Amino acid sequence: MPKKTYRQAINEALRQEMERDPRVILMGEDVAGGMGSPGEDDAWGGPLGVTKGLMPRFGRERVLDTPISESAFIGAAVGAAATGLRPVAELMFVDFFGVCFDQIFNQAAKFRYMFGGKAVTPVVIRTMYGAGFRAASQHSQCLYPIFTHIPGLKVALPSNAYEAKGLLIQAIRDDDPVIFFEHKAMYDEEADVPDDPYTIPFGEANVTREGEDVTVIAMGRMVNFANQVADKLAKEKIGVTVVDIRTTSPLDTETILETASETGRVVVVDEAHPRCSMASDIAALVAQERFADLKAPVKMVTAPHAPVPFSPALEDLYIPSPAKIEAAVREVLAFKG
């Protein structure tokens, strides 16, 4: 099985869907680069090279460099989706959503509902998130809880290259707006990725480790940290189940609740701030539905309620780490009522 990076997996998913379906187009700032100037074509291929090579393959008609105006091109993508195309728009950093949120939450998310199911809005918004890139407070946030809050949007957070390809193809084929979160610190991470296209259904969590003592529920990059902790603790005969929820909306509550009940000790790991986060949402879900099965209070491991620091030393302390997850696992294990 060929090894591919997270970046290559996303590029391959886009290319294969563009080959399969002529309605799929790309748009965003510098998704090719060099449009309308005498410089090099495809100079950028996206700010981190994720869409490199797609403009030469499919042409400027289908790979559109847009002006630096998220409100304009996200709105255009939503309109194009409502009128028959299947656009994949790139919101370079999710931190920029503030200038185009109306187009997303009050337009795209509402069309199917307000038009009595007669309209579909098959738009995908790819966006980078996450800390660890030394990119400071305005380019490092994990704002997926805000999108998860909105009915009518679907939200995917691939945790590795295999997941990225399958979830992105699923996103492009989905008839609802999908916000696809790519962690910028993961683009060079490799996994086994099949050459042919495949899809991973939304709303089906993936149990990546199975153990009997503690259940760790995680998403995105945090899944890998949780897996590391599970592997480490397995050597001490501490069994850790790890659940990768894959999509925060729809949310696989069935798998979350089943695995929570099996161990009775739950840690939720979320790189976002703690208030109104996936961590608080899942903790509440478990407490509400499975209180009788719990042997310890649900523990949340999140970033603090503070902006992402620019100081590298502080940024490293800010991000939930394997060490913090391990400490939380030990804490719920030690709880004696």
Next chain:
Amino acid sequence: MAEITPVVMPKWGLAMQEGLLAAWHVAPGERIEKGRELCDIETSKIANVFESPASGLLRRILVEPGTTVPVGKLLAVLAEPEVPDSAIDAYVAEFEARFASEAAAAAASAPQPRFVEAGGRKIRILEMGEGGVPLLFVHGFGGDLENWMFNQAELASARRTIALDLPGHGGSSKDPGDGTVPALAEAVAATMHALAIDRAHLVGHSLGGAIALHLALERPQRVASLTLLAPAGLGPEIAMDYIEGFLAQSRARKLRPVLETLVHDPALVTAEMVENVLRAKRMDGAQAALEAIARACFGGGRQRWQARDRLAGLGPPVQVIWGEQDRIVPVAHALGLPAAIPVHRLAGAGHLVHMEKAAEVNALIERFLARAAAVG
């Protein structure tokens, strides 16, 4: 000069690069016979008993339980008592020195699957070994060429072997035609043609058994012998709970209990094995192809293609092997077959008899092929 026999970490499947030695079943100073349980090995894909590749006196264990070592690493040494310890020391030292330099080369030359164009489809195959009348493996419903990971390398030591992915399965095209046994048999025949194989020994498991049997009935001149492992085609019953569960479940935790009905010992079904099945089902077109095959072969809850009454007149020699604890295709289908057909029922094995009792099945196939060759 008395002989020293090395026992090394086996390579089970394409992806295996290392294995965890979980436990030894034999202690130094004890005798072991070929095919008996030597140790437990776990890989990222599967956990299974490693059956001794040779008979002899276990003189030295070189890998402690709980240790993960690369494929090809020396695990133990068999030698008769007259071989002095000093000779074993020297053998081990030399083996390990050689292993360090050869391991990389061996890994690079490990056989890899490739694709052939056959009957308008892309068919994925894995070839091992050379010479003689080729042996062709045909897997069952929902399987792929890696189902033969305990059999192909072993049987390839004396002949060319080919394992294929049926249409709709593994890496092959997802067009199963009408999904019936004759259509799938046609695809296998086309693959033989594409590989310029005029005549082959066929080993078919489950639905692959029915496909192999169809080939032997319709093209007897192309089939040198037929080994049917828990085959379909010999009776109406089939465990529809399994077929429907296999198709319906897309979460590992739900699919695992379904896959566990394939085996007698559920420990064989690892998380990675379940994950690999799920990954195959997620490939574009796979689910629709599997559903079409299930409808065509098992629609209405019974096997649609049966050839029990045609076995007596069959040209090529046939043997039948079945696990006593098969929960998918009942072992009762092995009763009352024509007397000329040897039937081997293996205790302690479920439907995946070639995985659970690999050494016994491999030995039965070797013996059967030798006899088929003698008869000519």
